[in-house]
Amino acid sequence: MTINKYSRQREAIKDYLSQTKEHPTADTVYMNIRGTYPNISLGTVYRNLNLLAEQGEILKINCQDGSDRFDGNAKPHYHFLCKDCGSVLDIEMEPIDHINVIAGAGFTGKVEGHVTFFYGQCPQCSAK
Amino acid sequence: MTINKYSRQREAIKDYLSQTKEHPTADTVYMNIRGTYPNISLGTVYRNLNLLAEQGEILKINCQDGSDRFDGNAKPHYHFLCKDCGSVLDIEMEPIDHINVIAGAGFTGKVEGHVTFFYGQCPQCSAK
DNA sequence: TTTGATGCAAATGTTTTGCATGCAA
DNA sequence: TTGCATGCAAAACATTTGCATCAAA
Numbered sequence: 001m002t003i004n005k006y007s008r009q010r011e012a013i014k015d016y017l018s019q020t021k022e023h024p025t026a027d028t029v030y031m032n033i034r035g036t037y038p039n040i041s042l043g044t045v046y047r048n049l050n051l052l053a054e055q056g057e058i059l060k061i062n063c064q065d066g067s068d069r070f071d072g073n074a075k076p077h078y079h080f081l082c083k084d085c086g087s088v089l090d091i092e093m094e095p096i097d098h099i100n101v102i103a104g105a106g107f108t109g110k111v112e113g114h115v116t117f118f119y120g121q122c123p124q125c126s127a128k
Numbered sequence: 129m130t131i132n133k134y135s136r137q138r139e140a141i142k143d144y145l146s147q148t149k150e151h152p153t154a155d156t157v158y159m160n161i162r163g164t165y166p167n168i169s170l171g172t173v174y175r176n177l178n179l180l181a182e183q184g185e186i187l188k189i190n191c192q193d194g195s196d197r198f199d200g201n202a203k204p205h206y207h208f209l210c211k212d213c214g215s216v217l218d219i220e221m222e223p224i225d226h227i228n229v230i231a232g233a234g235f236t237g238k239v240e241g242h243v244t245f246f247y248g249q250c251p252q253c254s255a256k
Numbered sequence: 257t258t259t260g261a262t263g264c265a266a267a268t269g270t271t272t273t274g275c276a277t278g279c280a281a
Numbered sequence: 282t283t284g285c286a287t288g289c290a291a292a293a294c295a296t297t298t299g300c301a302t303c304a305a306a
Contacts, residue, residue: 062192064190064192064243078231080231080235080237080239083240089237091231091234091235092235093230094230096230099224099227102221102222103206103208103246106220106221107208107219107220107221107251108251109208109210109217109248109249109251109253110248110249110254111208111246111247111248112211112247112248112249113247113248114244114245114246114247115192115244115245115246115247116227116243116244117242117243118231118239118241119239119240119242119243120237120238120240120241121237121238122237123236124237125237126237126238
């Protein structure tokens with residue numbers, strides 16, 4: 001399926017994403033990869049992140065807080081955005097695809113899926 | 129509650145949003161208001177859209193398709209994004225706040241709400 | 257008058273792109 | 282060799298902001 005040529009930069013990006021539990025922005029990825037490949041360019045980071053996301057190897061997530069974030073866990077899952085500290089966390093829950101049916105009930109078009117994220121206070125911020 | 133001075137530009141923006149069923153971007157709003165006020169600036173449009181959204185008079189919606197969109201209907205409701213033609217439609221359905229409970233079940237933090245939009249083919253595109 | 261609102265332009269922040277060169281196959 | 286990937290810099294967008302001026306209260 002993969003028609004890409006190997007590149008050590010892309011490999012490093014994939015590795016970095018698979019080992020972090022944060023949901024870094026492109027710029028954060030860039031900063032980290034520069035530790036290993038000081039000459040990598042931000043353009044290359046963006047090109048590879050988009051490529052990997054298109055191929056379903058990573059997830060591109062958008063919580064309307066400025067820049068996009070990326071997740072090395074490509075399995076569909078839900079995210080939580082802390083409105084106090086801005087961190088993005090995975091949230092473990094059963095899939096809620098039944099809401100597609102609810103949405104489709106009063107709609108003439110074809111509902112194929114949904115994008116959902118939750119917000120509130122993360123464990124750390126709600127403890128303060 | 130409103131501490132704003134009156135401005136004909138802001139009034140025109142509110143009027144325009146209340147009469148359209150589309151979900152225009154800031155730029156589309158700008159283009160339309162220019163028909164009445166040719167000298168209005170894009171900065172003013174952005175300032176007023178943000179002001180109105182903060183005050184809860186309009187809704188700012190983000191479907192991760194480039195630019196933000198605005199909705200004159202301030203009542204919380206759900207949106208549908210057509211992946212073929214890119215249009216954003218209102219979708220009539222009962223609120224699904226029970227998903228906050230589902231999300232909160234396996235989460236230590238405090239889930240206060242969710243943002244959801246649906247995607248697929250709109251009535252027109254699915255008819256083709 | 258006072259002070260928020262405007263128009264204009266410059267600045268910002270994020271992401272994309274053109275192009276010559278490099279490197280995997 | 283062939284052609285995708287890279288680094289670099291410039292460009293493209295969307296949005297915000299500084300500032301002098303304007304106008305509502």
